[in-house]
Amino acid sequence: MPVSIAVLAVICAGWLVGGQPATADPVRVDPGPEIAAGKVIVGSGQNLPSMESSNPWDIGSYPAQSVIAYQNGGVQLDQAEVAAAAVSWTRAWLRRACGGVKPETVRRCRAIAVFDVDDTLLSSYPVGLANNPQFGYDPAASDAAVMTCATPVIKASREVYRIFRSWGMATAVITGRPESQRTATVSCLAENGMSTWESVQLRPASDTGSAATYKKSARDLLIDQGWSIGPSIGDQVSDMSYGSLGRGFLMPNIRYFLP
Ligand SMILES: [Mg+2]
Structure with a gap:
């Protein structure tokens, strides 16, 4: 994706890391052996601060025009590329692990x-755009957008969802x-054409660890329930991060990083 890499190179030239201007050249996603846990992550050419950082980070308003240009240009190409990789890999995985992509075969295989x-199926970009400063994090504005479904669908990811469902794959x-946003989340997904989910896990208020460890244990729960995660x-x-999956597919998000 040479076009998007060029765009990102422009963005990265001026972005802030921990409040300081970044000087390093952009690099491809390399989460490191511990986080990847032996699993391959397929991603776009996005560049973010250290993938092993334990600090949340957002791009803030400094390069707002570059963020807007990427959103209106290269992001769709990158989303489509990652989505195509997810479909291609999953088709091969289902043939290998389940013996095919016919619905009865895939269902039997669990x-x-x-x-x-957020920023996988539904986009928070309009929230960031409207914030002051732009692309900083405003919890109240984010919550309001969730509750009113003011988060447009990311079409490339919805297409992946639809293809998986057509194969009989659970989602x-x-x-x-x-948890307080469960009803709003499920209804917003349905409103955007994604109404069937075998499992919907939201973060319990008692879970105060990193997103990575929460999501790893959520995947482990699916495995405990007899599902085979592709x-x-x-x-x-x-x-x-940390395994308990077949392969990770990283949709582009240049606006923030959540450990
Ligand atoms: Mg997200």
Whole structure:
């Protein structure tokens, strides 16, 4: 994806890391052996601060025009590329693990795909755009957008969902949204054409660890229930860290990082 890498190189040239201007050249996603836990992560050319960082990070308003340009240009190409990789890999995985992609075969095999919600299936970009400063994190604005479903669908991910369902594959949501947003989340997904989920896990208020460890234990719960997890699709490395999945697919998100 040479176009998007070029765009990101422009963005990275001026972005902030921990409040300081970044000087390093952009690099491809490399989550490191511990986080990847032996699993491959397929991602776009996005560059973020250290994938092993334990600090949340957002891009803030400094390069707002570059963020807007990427959103209106390269992001769809990157989303489509990661989505195509997820479909291709999962088809091969189902043939290998379940003996085919016919619905009765896949259902018998208890194959499941995991999806994150925010900036994977539904976009928080309009919230960031409207914030002051732009692309900083405003919890109240984010919550309001969740409750009113003011989060447009990310079409490439919805297409992946639809293809998986057509193969008879089960689908699960694992989101960092709190339990209090369950009804709003499920109805917003349905409103956007994604109404069937075998499992929807939201983050309990008592869970105060990292997103990565919460999501890993949520995947382990699916495995304990007898599901066989193929792809995990998210916009954060923490959607696919520490294993308990077949392969991670990292949708582009240049606006923030959640450990
Ligand atoms: Mg997300």
